[in-house]
Amino acid sequence: MSEKIKLGILGGGGDSLIGVLHRVASSMFDKYEIVGGVFNPVWEENINFAQKLGLSENRIYIDFETFIEEELKLPESERIEVVSVLTPNFLHFPMAKKLIENGFHVICEKPLTTTLEEATILESALKKSNTIFAVTYTYTGYPMVRQMRQMIQLGVIGEVHKVDIQYYQGWINPILLDKELRKTIWRLDPKKAGISSCVGDIGTHAFNMAEYLTGLEVKFVLADLNTRYKDNQLDVDGTILIRFSEYVKGVIRSSQIATGEENGLEVKIYGTKGGFNWKQENPNYLYYLTDDKPMEVLKPGHAYNGEVSLDGTKLPPGHPEGIFDSMGNIYYGVAKAIRNESYDSGEYPTMNDGVRGMKFIEKCVESHKLGNVWLDL
Amino acid sequence: MSEKIKLGILGGGGDSLIGVLHRVASSMFDKYEIVGGVFNPVWEENINFAQKLGLSENRIYIDFETFIEEELKLPESERIEVVSVLTPNFLHFPMAKKLIENGFHVICEKPLTTTLEEATILESALKKSNTIFAVTYTYTGYPMVRQMRQMIQLGVIGEVHKVDIQYYQGWINPILLDKELRKTIWRLDPKKAGISSCVGDIGTHAFNMAEYLTGLEVKFVLADLNTRYKDNQLDVDGTILIRFSEYVKGVIRSSQIATGEENGLEVKIYGTKGGFNWKQENPNYLYYLTDDKPMEVLKPGHAYNGEVSLDGTKLPPGHPEGIFDSMGNIYYGVAKAIRNESYDSGEYPTMNDGVRGMKFIEKCVESHKLGNVWLDL
Amino acid sequence: MSEKIKLGILGGGGDSLIGVLHRVASSMFDKYEIVGGVFNPVWEENINFAQKLGLSENRIYIDFETFIEEELKLPESERIEVVSVLTPNFLHFPMAKKLIENGFHVICEKPLTTTLEEATILESALKKSNTIFAVTYTYTGYPMVRQMRQMIQLGVIGEVHKVDIQYYQGWINPILLDKELRKTIWRLDPKKAGISSCVGDIGTHAFNMAEYLTGLEVKFVLADLNTRYKDNQLDVDGTILIRFSEYVKGVIRSSQIATGEENGLEVKIYGTKGGFNWKQENPNYLYYLTDDKPMEVLKPGHAYNGEVSLDGTKLPPGHPEGIFDSMGNIYYGVAKAIRNESYDSGEYPTMNDGVRGMKFIEKCVESHKLGNVWLDL
Amino acid sequence: MSEKIKLGILGGGGDSLIGVLHRVASSMFDKYEIVGGVFNPVWEENINFAQKLGLSENRIYIDFETFIEEELKLPESERIEVVSVLTPNFLHFPMAKKLIENGFHVICEKPLTTTLEEATILESALKKSNTIFAVTYTYTGYPMVRQMRQMIQLGVIGEVHKVDIQYYQGWINPILLDKELRKTIWRLDPKKAGISSCVGDIGTHAFNMAEYLTGLEVKFVLADLNTRYKDNQLDVDGTILIRFSEYVKGVIRSSQIATGEENGLEVKIYGTKGGFNWKQENPNYLYYLTDDKPMEVLKPGHAYNGEVSLDGTKLPPGHPEGIFDSMGNIYYGVAKAIRNESYDSGEYPTMNDGVRGMKFIEKCVESHKLGNVWLDL
The missing domain is CATH 3.30.360.10 (Dihydrodipicolinate Reductase; domain 2)
Structure with missing residues (x-):
């Protein structure tokens, strides 16, 4: 059985650049496998994109609420463990909040929310939970x-x-x-x-x-x-x-x-x-x-x-790193946190x-x- | 069903740097899924590595000969289409030759072979086949x-x-x-x-x-x-x-x-x-x-x-490309060749x-x- | 008879770096000859430095007042035309003022004066005179x-x-x-x-x-x-x-x-x-x-x-300019102004x-x- | 009396770039004064150029032979000590040879001569003399x-x-x-x-x-x-x-x-x-x-x-050196050699x-x- 962390993705379908960045980053250290998610609010585009990625249809959901509901029905060993939130900014808050409250780890694109008020609420929610939460300030990964x-x-x-x-x-x-x-x-x-x-x-x-x-x-x-x-x-x-x-x-x-x-x-x-x-x-x-x-x-x-x-x-000196490597390192940091292997507070932005x-x-x-x-x- | 190209890998297990490079490169354009292969001549290391990658055990083979034999038994729609040869140099020739002769596309690490003579034989073999063959002169991918x-x-x-x-x-x-x-x-x-x-x-x-x-x-x-x-x-x-x-x-x-x-x-x-x-x-x-x-x-x-x-x-100007991107572009070129979408002779080294x-x-x-x-x- | 502009220097003797910079700059376009001045308030150092420069003793003066007095006695064709003021900052104002009032052109090191008030007085003095006045903001010469x-x-x-x-x-x-x-x-x-x-x-x-x-x-x-x-x-x-x-x-x-x-x-x-x-x-x-x-x-x-x-x-592409060239260009700009050959307001700082x-x-x-x-x- | 070394120049008149380079270089460390020479084979251009430089007419000569003859008549304390040879390549050899033989130090533009044979003759001539000889491989001065x-x-x-x-x-x-x-x-x-x-x-x-x-x-x-x-x-x-x-x-x-x-x-x-x-x-x-x-x-x-x-x-870090500084350093090296102050064999090209x-x-x-x-x- 795979040791990889089960990753779900919200948003980032179609030609989304941020989607590419997160998918490649998640693959870099052999730590994640993309299991499912909601890539697009339009079902047909959602399912087509999932097919392009070679994902199993039964883990692609019609919307965020269904995503939560259905994943929670699965035994923990099969359930998505961490969710990347790549949706438009105004959706970061409600999605991240519900994910935290339901025990999912979260990798959230920046800005965290649209207002400081929302951010503060989210912070409180996190304190009550036991989950890992990362905000992708990508450049700290270099x-x-x-x-x-x-x-x-x-x-x-x-x-x-x-x-x-x-x-x-x-x-x-x-x-x-x-x-x-x-x-x-x-x-x-x-x-x-x-x-x-x-x-x-x-x-x-x-x-x-x-x-x-x-x-x-x-x-x-x-x-x-x-x-x-x-x-x-x-x-x-x-x-x-x-x-x-x-x-x-x-x-x-x-x-x-x-x-x-x-x-x-x-x-x-x-x-x-x-x-x-x-x-x-x-x-x-x-x-x-x-x-x-x-x-x-x-x-x-x-x-x-x-x-x-x-x-x-990942490679010897002289093999240039790029932006994908930077995001890959942040995903790697989150993976270590999820697996309780963190050793430094700078491994991912919190x-x-x-x-x-x-x-x-x-x-x-x-x-x-x-x-x-x-x-x- | 996934539209992705089914990729097999020979070698590149354990801490192999070249293994990381090829796996990440294969993931970059959502064109490949790694299906199986032989990562290591020692069975236990082979299977452990496969598990780390989250691969299904039944596509991990004990050796190259078994790989060929078993894959050929599968219906074409399930069979590995292209094989990355990441083994020590002296194995490039026999493996590549047999792969070509059995209709597999090949992505071969450089040097192609250990002698010019072997290379010439391989070239002849390719002419008789109908397969795509790439040698990973990585730097042409930038x-x-x-x-x-x-x-x-x-x-x-x-x-x-x-x-x-x-x-x-x-x-x-x-x-x-x-x-x-x-x-x-x-x-x-x-x-x-x-x-x-x-x-x-x-x-x-x-x-x-x-x-x-x-x-x-x-x-x-x-x-x-x-x-x-x-x-x-x-x-x-x-x-x-x-x-x-x-x-x-x-x-x-x-x-x-x-x-x-x-x-x-x-x-x-x-x-x-x-x-x-x-x-x-x-x-x-x-x-x-x-x-x-x-x-x-x-x-x-x-x-x-x-x-x-x-x-x-993949991203707008100012987001630096690195060596992974370069190899990713070569994999992308091969994918286009396999899917008959090539439009330029410079998309991968031949x-x-x-x-x-x-x-x-x-x-x-x-x-x-x-x-x-x-x-x- | 030399066509060069007769240059006097106040300060910049001994190991003064600014002295070197101004002397070399003045030589760069064959437009100036250093004729005399006051390099140092101590007579022995003053005269020794002048000798090092190969200058005629009779144009080396014991102090600034004598400099003005004696030069004014000379016929215009022999008189120093322009004076570089390289003395400590607090002396810029009194020296520059007197030089302007006596019809000498001035090349003054920055800062122009020690207060804005002094600077304004100097500005007024200049308006009444007919002289060229440059402040050596060196970097504009590149x-x-x-x-x-x-x-x-x-x-x-x-x-x-x-x-x-x-x-x-x-x-x-x-x-x-x-x-x-x-x-x-x-x-x-x-x-x-x-x-x-x-x-x-x-x-x-x-x-x-x-x-x-x-x-x-x-x-x-x-x-x-x-x-x-x-x-x-x-x-x-x-x-x-x-x-x-x-x-x-x-x-x-x-x-x-x-x-x-x-x-x-x-x-x-x-x-x-x-x-x-x-x-x-x-x-x-x-x-x-x-x-x-x-x-x-x-x-x-x-x-x-x-x-x-x-x-x-001065030389073809690929022969790097340095800071001396930059100051040299400012001296050149002043020379053109003195000889009524200026064609652009950016040739020297005013x-x-x-x-x-x-x-x-x-x-x-x-x-x-x-x-x-x-x-x- | 000036402590500066008396410098003569052959060639480098008019718009000659090499002339500018040598003149500025000679001025950089206050070690030389240009005394005379032959800037141009055409007398009128020669004398006009000398005037532009502010040189005394009686040290400007009609040709190289006269230069040698007349300078030798002067008492040693007034005589030109070192001569820069900036003439067309084929003249380097005869001029340098005669200068050496008459006890002048020489700064010769490169190439030293037009043939190896000439160069060897020159080398022998130098061995018999007691003069300093430099070839301006400029870039070694940086x-x-x-x-x-x-x-x-x-x-x-x-x-x-x-x-x-x-x-x-x-x-x-x-x-x-x-x-x-x-x-x-x-x-x-x-x-x-x-x-x-x-x-x-x-x-x-x-x-x-x-x-x-x-x-x-x-x-x-x-x-x-x-x-x-x-x-x-x-x-x-x-x-x-x-x-x-x-x-x-x-x-x-x-x-x-x-x-x-x-x-x-x-x-x-x-x-x-x-x-x-x-x-x-x-x-x-x-x-x-x-x-x-x-x-x-x-x-x-x-x-x-x-x-x-x-x-x-000459200046603190961050004040860029240029090509003039490089040549200036070579002139400085020659000056030290003439004044018996050399301490390193790399101060000028020999x-x-x-x-x-x-x-x-x-x-x-x-x-x-x-x-x-x-x-x-």
């Missing part, structure tokens, strides 16, 4: 991100005193230029996207990275957002001053109008003894700086890396990361509305 | 390699007049330094590794890349190999002058003693109208040069890329690539032994 | 900076809508860590360094770059500075939100505690049609981004560059750049003290 | 090249076992494409350019770099040159196998048809304990590789660099470097003509 985190934990760069995280994209620029076009995309529609476009979609990744890497909590934020046009309601750019403590500060810079930038998540962290530079688009190079020695370039797979980094590296993310978004928008003032987080 | 190939085909850089391919590794250096240690590894043992270490393992990749990208055949080689120590029999370094025609020349540079280099496959190709630079360790950047315009940096996923490149890119590779190795070793003279290929 | 400026002027990236300039150094970190040491350096002593360390020394370069490149004026600033320690009075780090207009914003990031960073002046500018990235430490690469075409990498010396860029490139810089520093410090509020500039 | 050399000398990378030097340019490509045009340039005319274009112009730089850096002598060469077209007589591309000893080999790759490449001199050197990568177009980054530690990136001006490297760095370079060119051409055979050097 081996060199994990290496950077561990080196900071070990004090290699001393006390962290400055954090600068960038997340620059340019994709919304050509859309925004066209007055008609910009009215039509969901990302800029407050009813669908919530209170923020740029901070909500990517600023939150940068924020998560800041806290993940340093192990510190951002205490205050002061946000300056930009909608670029009067008739556009949501931010497409935002610079956020952050403060960890009186003398430890930083900045989060996010944009969707950094014309020509692709997916420019970049990290610069400095401490009393050293610093780090890292760029997501070139994720296998970690630059370690000091006052007086030559810069070092760390790469995945070498014995000089720590365990969590090496755990996420409910707390999701809640902090929601809080960050709401406070940034509020800080901006109040005229760029400091708010506590 | 989107930007495919883009480069297509641009060369379209004449973007004019007539190719200079080719310089490097494949520098340093991993054998610390082993080679130790007189006792170097006697013990299979890679330097002529009985196990055949006539060449460096050219056979990586020079052949560089050679394949040269012919894949340019669409030209190397006509002559002059090789200068280096065993570094008198007591070491196999080359650990080799520079090979190549000639496509009287005035179109190039060089292949390969090394396993380029201390500190990881997996430095690098391409430089120049033509009458432009040139290309590309590096495997940073595979998402293709540098396109001309006489008088600014250098352009092409990246995966953009609409300016051609179909074969875009086909192998038997011909394998045979040319074997010829290249033998001629390089011979050229060197004869005192660095030109030999035709 | 050919690719000039190329970027011209492309922005020509509308290549459309309307600028986001500006992000970084200037990160780490040199003060090891000094700051030592409680005793940090009390002893002039850079952190308000009596010697004025109201700011980081913003005053390097933030002002970033600010100048922002206005130089975009041709826009920063209208408002909101600064968050960091002294890092309670007992340290001057900022060693500062993030400054900037606003050009309601929907055109940016950020200036400066630090002297970005541990391990050397001289990390980096430019990111985005407009409606494209964007630019440029890094001072690698000054010969200008990255031009658009929504849908491959990134272009422009380099000095190519015919695709504009005149001001090409004017500052009095206005110096005054704006002083204003920027004062407003940033004030914004921070008031609790990080917006101030107009 | 601080990080010097640092690499010293680290190799100190055994940091162990015993060197592989050397790969590239010098790729593309400038001749557009000229070569045009059948008429290629007949007209001096570089491809055997009467003017001698026996080689590519190897003679740039291959020789790569060769010099190989010997300069490793301290080893190339013992054998096997060259494969390419004229690209039947009607073109001189090589525009050449790959040269080199051998330092039986098991220490390498390759020199040079091209003028590497379309789009600018001035791509690149070094890869590997030893038993480590390796180096360095690129001329980005000269301030030295990559130091080992088997098992992170790659280190060394940059100029840091205390971890050796004396010869630091001597050639007569021996020039003679070796001529030998290399002749042997490469011969090896090619004989059908790509090994010749000793």
Whole structure:
């Protein structure tokens, strides 16, 4: 009998890119087998997609409620153990809540919910349950991100005193230029996207990275957002001053109008003894700086890396990791948690990361509305 | 019923890295399901590994002969369609031959065989069959390699007049330094590794890349190999002058003693109208040069890329591809071939690539032994 | 008789690095000859240094007052035409003022003065005179900076809508860590360094770059500075939100505690049609981004560059420019101005750049003290 | 009286780029003053150019013979001490010879002469004299090249076992494409350019770099040159196998048809304990590789660099050096030699470097003509 963890999937059918990412990630360490789920609200598309994946029809359900109901009828040894929630954002909350309450582990796409309030409710629900809950802040899965985190934990760069995280994209620029076009995309529609476009979609990744890497909590934020046009309601750019403590500060810079930038998540962290530079688009190079020695370039797979980094590296040095590997490592972390084999808190992003993310978004928008003032987080 | 192609695997069990690479690659486009195979000659390890993968026991066979025998008994609709051959090099030939002769499609790890003679026999066998045969020259699967190939085909850089391919590794250096240690590894043992270490393992990749990208055949080689120590029999370094025609020349540079280099496959190709630079360790950047315009940096996923490149890119620009993606694209190419959906000859490396590779190795070793003279290929 | 411009130098003697920079820069285009000056307040050192430079003793003066007095006695054809002011910051104002008032052209090191008030007085003095006045914001002399400026002027990236300039150094970190040491350096002593360390020394370069490149004026600033320690009075780090207009914003990031960073002046500018990235430490690469075409990498010396860029490139492409070339180009710009051959306002930084810089520093410090509020500039 | 060395210049007038390079280089360390020379065979241009430089007319001579004659009449304390020979290649030999024989120090542009025979005569002449003789292999002046050399000398990378030097340019490509045009340039005319274009112009730089850096002598060469077209007589591309000893080999790759490449001199050197990568177009980054530690990136001006490297760095880290700095360092090395202050053999390229370079060119051409055979050097 298979030792693999039984995985169910909600959403992610058809041409969904996020669906591909999660399926491949789940396959990477031979830890999961996709058993069933609800890929699409339209039954025919749902069942066709399941067939494409080679799944047994009897584990494909007509809707989420049926999914829960029928799976619970199965003996535990056959039942889906963990569910990936890849549905539109507004469905994350109700689905995740019900899954938790029924004892399923959850891997939830970000943003965790659409409001901080929902996130807090979910957090409470999790506390009462005994389940594993992960939010897929994908970029924390890269081996060199994990290496950077561990080196900071070990004090290699001393006390962290400055954090600068960038997340620059340019994709919304050509859309925004066209007055008609910009009215039509969901990302800029407050009813669908919530209170923020740029901070909500990517600023939150940068924020998560800041806290993940340093192990510190951002205490205050002061946000300056930009909608670029009067008739556009949501931010497409935002610079956020952050403060960890009186003398430890930083900045989060996010944009969707950094014309020509692709997916420019970049990290610069400095401490009393050293610093780090890292760029997501070139994720296998970690630059370690000091006052007086030559810069070092760390790469995945070498014995000089720590365990969590090496755990996420499947091939010898020089075989580049990509974004799939990063998500694969997060799935691997969740698998270890489910099987009680976790040994490090950085193996996957938790409910707390999701809640902090929601809080960050709401406070940034509020800080901006109040005229760029400091708010506590 | 699943639309997926039924995949069998020979070898690649336990901690085999090549096993991980092939399994993940096969999962990437939802085109394959792993059905069975022989992962290990030791039955217990074989069956344990199969269980880890969640495979049904009745498709795990005690040995290759049984595999063939039993699979052939199954109705075609249930039978394994394609087999990945990941066994030690000397087994490639007998296994691939028998698979072809029994109508299985084959995905064979490189080197195709251990001698050119075997390769030629295999080639003949394939001609009589009706099967698809791929040799996994992995690096041709990168989107930007495919883009480069297509641009060369379209004449973007004019007539190719200079080719310089490097494949520098340093991993054998610390082993080679130790007189006792170097006697013990299979890679330097002529009985196990055949006539060449460096050219056979990586020079052949560089050679394949040269012919894949340019669409030209190397006509002559002059090789200068280096065993570094008198007591070491196999080359650990080799520079090979190549000639496509009287005035179109190039060089292949390969090394396993380029201390500190990881997996430095690098391409430089120049033509009458432009040139290309590309590096495997940073595979998402293709540098396109001309006489008088600014250098352009092409990246995966953009609409300016051609179909074969875009086909192998699963996410938007800025989400880095890695080595798994590259192998995934080759598996995808084979899947399209099996389903009669191929539209381009560059979608996977063929038997011909394998045979040319074997010829290249033998001629390089011979050229060197004869005192660095030109030999035709 | 020499056609060269007669150059006098104040300060910059002995081992002064800034002295070397100015002397070499002045030699680069065969436009200047160093005739005399006051290199050092100590006569013996002054005269010895002059001898080292091979200068005639009778043009070396005991002090600034004598310099002015004696030079004015000479016939105009022999008199020093332009004076480089390389003395400590507090001397810039009185020297520059007197030089202007006596009809000498001036090349003044930055900061222009120690207060905005002095700068304004100097500005008035200049208006009444007929002299050329340059402030050496060195980095605007790089050919690719000039190329970027011209492309922005020509509308290549459309309307600028986001500006992000970084200037990160780490040199003060090891000094700051030592409680005793940090009390002893002039850079952190308000009596010697004025109201700011980081913003005053390097933030002002970033600010100048922002206005130089975009041709826009920063209208408002909101600064968050960091002294890092309670007992340290001057900022060693500062993030400054900037606003050009309601929907055109940016950020200036400066630090002297970005541990391990050397001289990390980096430019990111985005407009409606494209964007630019440029890094001072690698000054010969200008990255031009658009929504849908491959990134272009422009380099000095190519015919695709504009005149001001090409004017500052002395050798063919591939011969790297350095910081001396950059300063050399500014000297060249001043020479053209003196000889009435200027054709572009970007050939050297002007009095206005110096005054704006002083204003920027004062407003940033004030914004921070008031609790990080917006101030107009 | 000036302590500066009196410098004369032959050639390099008008718009000569090499003239600019030498003049600026001579000014960089305040060690030279240009006193006179012969800039141009046409008197009017000669004298006008001298005036532009602000030189005294009475030290500008009508021709080389007069230069020698008149300078020798001057008392030694006034006489030109060192002469830069920047004239067309065929004049290097007669001028250098006469200068040496008359006791002048010489800084000679490369190639030293037009034939090996001339070079050998020059070498003998030098042995009889007491003068300093430098050949301007400019690229050995870069601080990080010097640092690499010293680290190799100190055994940091162990015993060197592989050397790969590239010098790729593309400038001749557009000229070569045009059948008429290629007949007209001096570089491809055997009467003017001698026996080689590519190897003679740039291959020789790569060769010099190989010997300069490793301290080893190339013992054998096997060259494969390419004229690209039947009607073109001189090589525009050449790959040269080199051998330092039986098991220490390498390759020199040079091209003028590497379309789009600018001035791509690149070094890869590997030893038993480590390796180096360095690129001329980005000269301030030295990559130091080992088997098992992170790659280190060394940059100029840091205390971890050796004396010869630091001597050639005028400003703190992060202020990029360029090609002028490199030549400046060579002039500085010659100045130290003239003033008996040399402390390292790598401070400037010597007569021996020039003679070796001529030998290399002749042997490469011969090896090619004989059908790509090994010749000793």
